Amino acid sequence: xxxxxxxxxxxxxxxxxxxxxxxxYSDPTWSAEVPNAPDTCAAIEILDLRAIxxxxxxxCTAWLRSLQDADGGYPxxxxxxxxxxxxxxxxxxxxxxxxxxxxxxxRFAASALPTDIxxxxxxxxxxxxxxxxxx
Numbered sequence: 001x002x003x004x005x006x007x008x009x010x011x012x013x014x015x016x017x018x019x020x021x022x023x024x025y026s027d028p029t030w031s032a033e034v035p036n037a038p039d040t041c042a043a044i045e046i047l048d049l050r051a052i053x054x055x056x057x058x059x060c061t062a063w064l065r066s067l068q069d070a071d072g073g074y075p076x077x078x079x080x081x082x083x084x085x086x087x088x089x090x091x092x093x094x095x096x097x098x099x100x101x102x103x104x105x106x107r108f109a110a111s112a113l114p115t116d117i118x119x120x121x122x123x124x125x126x127x128x129x130x131x132x133x134x135x
Contacts, residue, residue: 009050012043020059037067037082044086054090061092073100081127088134098135104128 015022021035022043040060047054054060067074067083072095074080080097087094108125 005050008046009052012046013052013055015039015043016055016060020056020061020063022060035063037064037079037086040064041082041086041089044089048089057090061087061090064090064092065094068095068097069100070095071099072097073103077104077124077127081131084131084134096135097131101128101132101135105132 012022015024017023017033017035019035021037021040023033023035024039024042040063044054044060064083064087067079069075074083074097080100084094084097104124105128108121108128
C-alpha cells in the first residue's frame with residue numbers, strides 16, 4: 001500500500017501549537033491543543049526524516065528545555081526520553097540528565113520484580129538504557 005510521505009510531513013507541521021511543541025490530538029474547536037513530549041518527539045523525527053525544517057525551532061527547543069527540572073530530571077521517564085531524544089535530533093544542548101538516569105538505573109537494579117516500578121517497566125528500562133548510551 002503506497003504511503004503519501006509528504007502528507008505525513010504536512011500533518012506533523014499542522015500539529016505545532018502556539019507553545020512550540022506538538023500535539024497530535026489537537027482540536028481547535030475544543031481548544032484542546034496541549035503540546036506533549038512524545039508527540040513533539042514524533043513530529044520532530046517525522047520532519048527530520050522528510051528533511052523539513054521544524055517551524056519556530058527556537059520556540060520548540062525552549063518548550064522542550066522547559067520540561068527538564070533544574071536538577072536535570074523530568075517528571076516522568078517517558079517525558080525525559082521524548083524530550084532528550086527530540087533535543088538530540090535538534091542538536092540542542094540541555095542540562096546533564098545523567099544523575100537523573102542513574103537514579104532510574106538504581107531503581108531498576110534494586111527491584112527484584114517489576115512490581116515496584118511503574119507499569120511498562122520493560123519499555124521504561126529500554127528507554128533508560130537508550131538514553132544512557134546517548135548521553
